[in-house]
Amino acid sequence: MAATTESQARRLMARLDALAAFTDDPPRLTRLCLSQSHRRAAEQFIAWAKESGLSAHIDPVGNVRARYEGRRPDAPALMIGSHIDTVRDAGRYDGALGALAALSVVEGLAAQGRRLDVAIEIVAFGDEEGVRFPRTLTGSRGLVGVNDPQALEQKDADGVAMRDALKAFGGDPDRLGAARAEGVAAFVELHIEQGPVLEAEGRALGIVTAINGATRLDAVVTGSAGHAGASPMDLRRDALAAAAEMVLAIETRARAEPELVATVGRLDVEPGAVNVIPGRVRFTIDARASLDEPRRCAVADIAGAMQAIARRREVRLELTQTYAEAAYICHPTIVAGLAAAVAAIGADPRLLPSGAGHDTMVMGQRWPAGMLFVRCKGGVSHNPAESITEDDCAIALAALTRFVEDFRPS
Ligand code: GLV
Ligand code: MN
Ligand code: MN
Numbered sequence: 001m002a003a004t005t006e007s008q009a010r011r012l013m014a015r016l017d018a019l020a021a022f023t024d025d026p027p028r029l030t031r032l033c034l035s036q037s038h039r040r041a042a043e044q045f046i047a048w049a050k051e052s053g054l055s056a057h058i059d060p061v062g063n064v065r066a067r068y069e070g071r072r073p074d075a076p077a078l079m080i081g082s083h084i085d086t087v088r089d090a091g092r093y094d095g096a097l098g099a100l101a102a103l104s105v106v107e108g109l110a111a112q113g114r115r116l117d118v119a120i121e122i123v124a125f126g127d128e129e130g131v132r133f134p135r136t137l138t139g140s141r142g143l144v145g146v147n148d149p150q151a152l153e154q155k156d157a158d159g160v161a162m163r164d165a166l167k168a169f170g171g172d173p174d175r176l177g178a179a180r181a182e183g184v185a186a187f188v189e190l191h192i193e194q195g196p197v198l199e200a201e202g203r204a205l206g207i208v209t210a211i212n213g214a215t216r217l218d219a220v221v222t223g224s225a226g227h228a229g230a231s232p233m234d235l236r237r238d239a240l241a242a243a244a245e246m247v248l249a250i251e252t253r254a255r256a257e258p259e260l261v262a263t264v265g266r267l268d269v270e271p272g273a274v275n276v277i278p279g280r281v282r283f284t285i286d287a288r289a290s291l292d293e294p295r296r297c298a299v300a301d302i303a304g305a306m307q308a309i310a311r312r313r314e315v316r317l318e319l320t321q322t323y324a325e326a327a328y329i330c331h332p333t334i335v336a337g338l339a340a341a342v343a344a345i346g347a348d349p350r351l352l353p354s355g356a357g358h359d360t361m362v363m364g365q366r367w368p369a370g371m372l373f374v375r376c377k378g379g380v381s382h383n384p385a386e387s388i389t390e391d392d393c394a395i396a397l398a399a400l401t402r403f404v405e406d407f408r409p410s
Contacts, residue, residue, distance in 0.1 A: 002398070005108070009394035012097075012104045015293045019044065019084070019100065020092035029384065031086040032132040034062055036163035041084050042170070045099065045124050052107045054122070060172035061142030061179040062126035068106045070119040072305075076185035076408050077119040080105065080400070083128035083139070083359060091386020093376065096192040097393075099124040102315065105401050117119070118185060118409060125359045126169075132156045134218065134322035140359035142179035144366045148174065185409035186334060187363040189371045190400050192388060194356045196379030203350050204395040208336045209369035211354045211361045213292045213327035217285040219306065223315040225271060225279030240269050240278035242313040249305040250285060253298055260298050261355065262287040290353055292326050329363035333410060334370030341403035342372075347395065356381070368410070372400060 022041035023029045031037045042064045049056035049066040056066035064084070070077070084100025102122040109116065123143070130136025133154045141147040145377045152163040152173050163173040172178070186245035187405070193199075198206050223239035254262035267283040289295035303319055310317035339349035354371065363369045374396045 081123035194381035331368035
């Protein structure tokens with residue numbers, strides 16, 4: 001690896017550590033969409049971009065955008081980047097790696113005084129995880145121009161509307177349409193794999209062929225709260241016991257379908273006391289698959305099974321779909337371009353699908369889009385143990401730089 005790429009990788013790893021300090025919940029890394037720590041991370045990102053001579057700003061929908069001009073002002077730009085929001089108790093590489101790598105690639109070109117034919121647009125999306133507000137990917141939807149204005153009215157667990165959070169963040173909820181990007185030729189995202197395949201095969205990089213579609217639902221089970229000592233077992237309407245049965249029904253249905261995964265990741269019990277039968281339980285469901293039809297069928301089956309459990313246990317079930325995104329087949333020209341770039345730096349282009357969701361699946365609705373994956377330790381992600389090596393980071397930067405240099409708008 002060239003010495004410049006190695007020093008770029010060292011600086012990128014240091015920036016990833018620095019960005020991880022922006023958290024709402026120290027010492028854990030929790031940087032939810034449009035939170036104060038997200039705002040401070042966005043400001044830091046802008047400061048780094050400006051240090052490199054780029055113009056950078058927060059757009060109306062809460063993305064950080066920066067631009068490195070090309071030689072041909074009329075040519076559509078190549079957009080690269082990823083997200084800087086995180087899950088709760090996150091690792092430091094999911095999203096941040098790709099956002100900061102975009103900056104590194106441009107800094108590498110700028111340091112050599114190189115301009116490409118096309119401009120490079122850098123984006124640090126703000127809403128990829130969907131942990132704070134149920135509808136997600138509003139940053140990329142804003143660029144594509146398909147945001148539903150109703151998304152602004154959704155509230156977080158504290159009752160804060162996305163509209164107010166966006167305003168406080170520095171976005172402009174009244175001008176969402178102005179976030180729509182024009183003059184873009186293609187989008188590419190670098191991201192950690194978040195799975196074990198590359199490590200198992202001893203490879204640093206992978207090229208994504210397709211991204212799983214996903215459905216998310218909110219379930220609210222209402223039974224009857226009561227005295228834990230005085231209520232006989234056969235006269236209870238225990239919302240948590242009903243929810244527990246539903247969670248297992250979800251797991252059973254997902255296990256029955258190859259390539260379908262389903263998760264209950266959050267469950268809130270009310271009133272939540274040792275001596276009170278739970279009266280109300282709210283939980284989330286996240287179902288994903290590489291093919292849309294089996295996912296839709298499974299979600300319908302899950303809803304049916306949950307209703308049957310609710311009827312039998314005489315509890316009420318309200319089920320609301322909060323999010324659905326179709327699977328995305330990465331654009332063949334981007335897949336081919338990334339494969340060529342990986343081969344050009346002497347690595348073997350390994351194609352693989354993505355089980356995780358990404359802004360790329362929305363960007364691909366309007367522009368040719370694709371992704372480059374970097375190996376992560378043990379395939380662990382959404383976990384503070386997330387880890388990558390500086391060597392892999394250098395290899396990824398070399399491949400992404402090569403892709404950018406060779407990119408020609410079609
Ligand atoms: C984002 O990480 C997701 O796939 O949920
Ligand atoms: Mn991510
Ligand atoms: Mn994630």
